[in-house]
Amino acid sequence: VKDEVKNSLIIFLAKVSNNGVQPGLTWGWNTSSDPCKDQWQNVICDSQNDSVSKLFLNGKNLTGTLDAALLCNVRSLAASLTILALDDNNIGGQISAEIANCDQLTRLTVSSNQLSGNLPESLAALNNLKRLDISNNKFSGELPKLSRISGLTAFLAQDNQLTGQIPNFDFSNFDTFNVSNNNFQGQIPNVNGFLTASSFLGNPGLCGDPLPNKCSSSSTTADENSNTKKGISKNQMFIYMGYGVLALVCLVLVVLRICSKKKSKDQVDSVNKVAAVDESASKLSAASSEYKGGLSKSQYSVTFSADESAAMVSSSLVVLTSPVVNGLKFEDLLKAPAELLGRGKYGSLYKVIFENGMVLVVKRIKDWALSSNDFKQRMERLYQAKHPYVLPALAFYCSKQEKLLVYEYQQNGSLFRLIHGSHRGQAFDWTSRLSAAASIAEALTFMHQELRAEGIAHGNLKSSNILLNKNMEPCISEYGLMEINDQDNFMPGKASGAKASSTFKGDVYGFGVILLELLTGKLVQHNGVDLTVWVHSVVREEWTAEVFDRSLMSEYASEERMVNLLQVAIKCVNRSAEARPSMNQVALMINAIREEEERSTVYDPQSMSLL
Numbered sequence: 001v002k003d004e005v006k007n008s009l010i011i012f013l014a015k016v017s018n019n020g021v022q023p024g025l026t027w028g029w030n031t032s033s034d035p036c037k038d039q040w041q042n043v044i045c046d047s048q049n050d051s052v053s054k055l056f057l058n059g060k061n062l063t064g065t066l067d068a069a070l071l072c073n074v075r076s077l078a079a080s081l082t083i084l085a086l087d088d089n090n091i092g093g094q095i096s097a098e099i100a101n102c103d104q105l106t107r108l109t110v111s112s113n114q115l116s117g118n119l120p121e122s123l124a125a126l127n128n129l130k131r132l133d134i135s136n137n138k139f140s141g142e143l144p145k146l147s148r149i150s151g152l153t154a155f156l157a158q159d160n161q162l163t164g165q166i167p168n169f170d171f172s173n174f175d176t177f178n179v180s181n182n183n184f185q186g187q188i189p190n191v192n193g194f195l196t197a198s199s200f201l202g203n204p205g206l207c208g209d210p211l212p213n214k215c216s217s218s219s220t221t222a223d224e225n226s227n228t229k230k231g232i233s234k235n236q237m238f239i240y241m242g243y244g245v246l247a248l249v250c251l252v253l254v255v256l257r258i259c260s261k262k263k264s265k266d267q268v269d270s271v272n273k274v275a276a277v278d279e280s281a282s283k284l285s286a287a288s289s290e291y292k293g294g295l296s297k298s299q300y301s302v303t304f305s306a307d308e309s310a311a312m313v314s315s316s317l318v319v320l321t322s323p324v325v326n327g328l329k330f331e332d333l334l335k336a337p338a339e340l341l342g343r344g345k346y347g348s349l350y351k352v353i354f355e356n357g358m359v360l361v362v363k364r365i366k367d368w369a370l371s372s373n374d375f376k377q378r379m380e381r382l383y384q385a386k387h388p389y390v391l392p393a394l395a396f397y398c399s400k401q402e403k404l405l406v407y408e409y410q411q412n413g414s415l416f417r418l419i420h421g422s423h424r425g426q427a428f429d430w431t432s433r434l435s436a437a438a439s440i441a442e443a444l445t446f447m448h449q450e451l452r453a454e455g456i457a458h459g460n461l462k463s464s465n466i467l468l469n470k471n472m473e474p475c476i477s478e479y480g481l482m483e484i485n486d487q488d489n490f491m492p493g494k495a496s497g498a499k500a501s502s503t504f505k506g507d508v509y510g511f512g513v514i515l516l517e518l519l520t521g522k523l524v525q526h527n528g529v530d531l532t533v534w535v536h537s538v539v540r541e542e543w544t545a546e547v548f549d550r551s552l553m554s555e556y557a558s559e560e561r562m563v564n565l566l567q568v569a570i571k572c573v574n575r576s577a578e579a580r581p582s583m584n585q586v587a588l589m590i591n592a593i594r595e596e597e598e599r600s601t602v603y604d605p606q607s608m609s610l611l
């Protein structure tokens with residue numbers, strides 16, 4: 001480690017500790033030793049042991065001043081520092097603009113100190129940041145444009161004196177978001193059901209969902225009053241309102257233009273992208289038997305009629321995302337070589353490889369008694385409900401005899417393979433499992449909320465239907481392709497009339513089984529019943545620790561949090577569908593466990609497996 005890094009660390013510590021206790025002496029921080037090779041306390045180096053990557057100075061009774069420039073203006077330190085944790089001290093001063101030079105930071109946590117002043121606008125330039133915790137300080141002024149940081153998953157700013165509006169974040173990204181007990185004003189941007197009121201409480205000027213107080217005209221007046229108090233005159237407010245009206249008019253004009261463009265584009269699409277297939281019954285049954293042997297080597301002619309009427313659309317390949325599949329036609333699907341990936345209870349799955357290198361999978365669903373129109377509507381509704389952790393269908397095909405779905409091929413396999421594959425979960429550590437559980441729960445919560453009115457649940461949730469995308473994030477596949485969940489058929493005490501309301505609870509059951517697989521590493525038989533029976537019996541005998549996957553037990557992973565997740569799983573697989581929690585409740589419980597996990601990891605300076 002370079003001398004300039006050592007010096008800056010020592011000077012930073014001297015300033016932040018107010019030169020009082022000289023903690024550096026007891027921690028081994030001195031210029032004649034090396035932070036990595038001589039293992040300075042509270043400093044973690046990278047795996048090659050040649051650069052400083054994490055500084056854990058939380059809870060060290062530091063009473064001095066924060067000078068971020070001392071760390072971040074030293075290039076060789078700023079280029080390697082990923083975590084700076086200063087929580088639970090008595091540090092004063094401000095976060096200076098130079099913090100932006102520490103652009104490798106993934107966690108910046110300074111909670112429970114005496115920091116004050118405005119947050120620098122440059123904070124928004126830390127685009128690797130995942131966790132920002134500035135809670136319980138004396139920060140004031142408006143938030144920088146933190147919504148620019150696309151990977152931010154935890155933002156804690158509660159208990160400060162922050163003002164202004166809440167930025168228009170993509171709240172679906174957050175595991176943790178808290179701005180309670182500040183002086184934020186105005187309407188909360190659309191949280192899309194991802195957050196509850198507790199994230200926003202204690203801000204008298206805030207209104208709108210998820211807070212109980214609506215942004216009625218009286219609360220707008222309250223906003224206006226509070227704005228006036230904060231120095232914005234009524235005249236200014238009128239000017240802003242004028243701009244608002246102008247913007248609205250422009251927006252309406254733009255929308256009208258887009259709509260008229262879309263209308264004409266749709267007409268073109270229906271000609272160009274929708275390949276109408278010869279509907280003769282003989283050809284379809286021929287195509288049907290073709291699928292049984294795989295999609296390759298088609299001998300069946302499909303004829304295109306570019307000007308087919310709208311009535312033919314239901315029997316054609318409907319392309320939903322044309323940029324990805326680039327004008328895919330039903331004929332192309334039939335011509336390309338295909339490999340059978342699986343033949344499940346509900347249909348077969350083929351991997352289809354195209355000449356241009358594109359790889360897709362085609363799911364052929366058998367015996368689904370759903371009219372073509374209902375199927376089409378369902379597919380379009382599903383396509384509208386987009387979530388980053390739900391794999392969208394790229395195209396679908398529907399005739400009386402056939403229902404096909406086209407998806408992008410995910411080369412990283414499924415959660416099933418990750419847990420039970422040849423490595424048997426060894427590379428799949430506890431934090432990754434917990435994070436996978438949280439992501440799936442988040443995505444399911446979103447889908448359930450979006451599709452509640454239509455009653456469309458996943459219907460066949462299991463670990464082989466959770467695929468890993470190119471970033472190894474879990475992605476729910478085949479959402480909404482089944483109408484009922486199999487385990488409902490043999491769940492004792494299930495009232496038959498409760499089918500519709502228990503459809504979503506069927507997913508909760510399926511998710512509970514996935515949690516059990518993640519925790520135990522054990523295979524599921526008979527839709528989870530064997531595994532749940534076994535887990536219940538072991539837990540009843542109070543051998544809880546015996547339940548967990550051995551590879552998890554050999555980690556430092558917290559048994560307490562594993563037990564907490566097990567309790568969530570057990571609630572999800574309750575025999576009575578009504579007694580199971582909703583996915584929203586499940587997601588909240590898992591997030592609480594995850595927060596607990598993050599708090600404990602950040603406080604463990606010896607942990608090398610952070611992020």
Ligand SMILES: Nc1ncnc2c1ncn2[C@@H]1O[C@H](COP(=O)(O)OP(=O)(O)OP(=O)(O)O)[C@@H](O)[C@H]1O
Nearest residue numbers: 341342344345346347349361407408409410414464
């Ligand atoms: N888009 C995809 N990309 C890559 N692999 C996939 C994709 N979709 C499914 N798979 C994998 O292909 C295999 C077969 O899938 P299939 O859906 O036929 O099986 P299943 O989920 O066990 O059965 P079913 O859904 O009919 O109950 C599974 O291992 C699954 O993980």
